[in-house]
Amino acid sequence: MTTTPGTTATTPGTTATTAATVPAPLAGLRALVTGGASGLGRATALRLTAYGARVVVLDRAGEAPEGTAGLVRADLADDASVRTGVAEALGLLGGLDILVNNAGIGAQGAVEDNDDAEWHRVLDxxxxxxxxxxxxxxxxxxxxxxxxxxxxxSIAATAGLRQRALYTASKGAILSLTRAMAADLLPEGIRVNAVNPGTADTPWVGRLLASAADPAAEQAALAARQPHGRLVAADEVAEAVAHLVSPAASSTTGTALAVDGGMDGLRLRGEG
Structure with missing residues (x-):
């Protein structure tokens, strides 16, 4: 039998008087989600909220997702802006238990296709x-x-993708940084993990598709390279995040959870 967090669970054949309330898995926890106004960040903020957390999102633009505790503005390229934004978020939350570092920007091209300024901008x-x-x-x-x-x-951290050199470099750094952070912070009781999505159905991917010469063909190609044959849903990434931040996953740290339809690890033989 499964139940939705926060609902009442009953055993078949019993009456409502014997029902037990299933607590939300993140009840009482406080979370900050960067880039939480849209895409994967928004889906994550909504999922953590649904599971009982009090969530503030940090973003440069947009609006707070419904049901969250608010949105604070900050520019991740400006340390003073970040410190001010995080302090404002902590003031709204009264502390912090969960941090989801989701915000980021994309880049296209092979290793020679972006100049120094763009490399510095994306890595920064x-x-x-x-x-x-x-x-x-x-x-x-x-x-x-x-x-x-x-x-x-991103899947780009573990699989070579064409025309994604700069983006891949940034996501590979995040994967290595995650493991280093986990090692440093474990003695202090802070767990650090990563989620590596495959190509996900987000506004950013939508913009890439819209700029393609044949958007339908490009979407079909992106879906086909993932073994399960479709784009990853934002809610699937959000669910992975919710699992990793839950106290129920207290023995999980220093790992990267792939949510990519098998793209990183599977090599399926084609039919015919």
């Missing part, structure tokens, strides 16, 4: 921006009995 947001948010949040996470960090990586 995707990697150093993650560092800025984490170090601003660490004092609050250290005060938590359930401190957990999840960094959103």
């Amino acid at each position: 947001v995707n990697v150093v921006g993650l560092v800025r948010v984490t170090r601003a949040a660490l004092p609050a996470l250290r005060d938590s009995a359930h401190g957990a960090v999840v960094n959103i990586g």
Whole structure:
């Protein structure tokens, strides 16, 4: 028998008077989700909220997802902005138990296709921006009995993808950084993990498809390269994050959970 968190569970054949309330798995926990106004971040903020957490999102633009505790503005490329934004979020939440480093930007091209300025811009947001948010949040996470960090990586960190050199470099750095952070913070009771999505159905991917010469053909190609034959749903990534930040996963740290339809690990033989 399965139940939705926060609902009443009953055994078949019993009456409602014997029902037991199933607690939400993240009840009482406080979470900050970067890039939480859209895409994977928004889906994650909504999922953590549904599971009982009090969630604030940090983003440069957009609106707070419905049901969350609010949105604070910050630019991940500016340390002062990040520190101010994280402090505002902590003020709204009254502390912090969960940090989801989701915010990031994309890049296309082979290794020679982006100039130095673009390499610095993308790495500054995707990697150093993650560092800025984490170090601003660490004092609050250290005060938590359930401190957990999840960094959103990518299939690009573990599989070579064409025309994604700069983006891949940033996500590979996040994967290695996740393991280093996990080693450093484990003695302080803070768990650090990563989620590596495959190509997901997000507004960013939608914009890439819209700019293609044949959007339908490009979407079919992206779906076909994932063994389960479709784009990853944002809610599937959010569910993976919710599992990793839950106290129920307290023995899981320093790992990367692939949510990619088998793209990283499976090699299926084609038919015919």
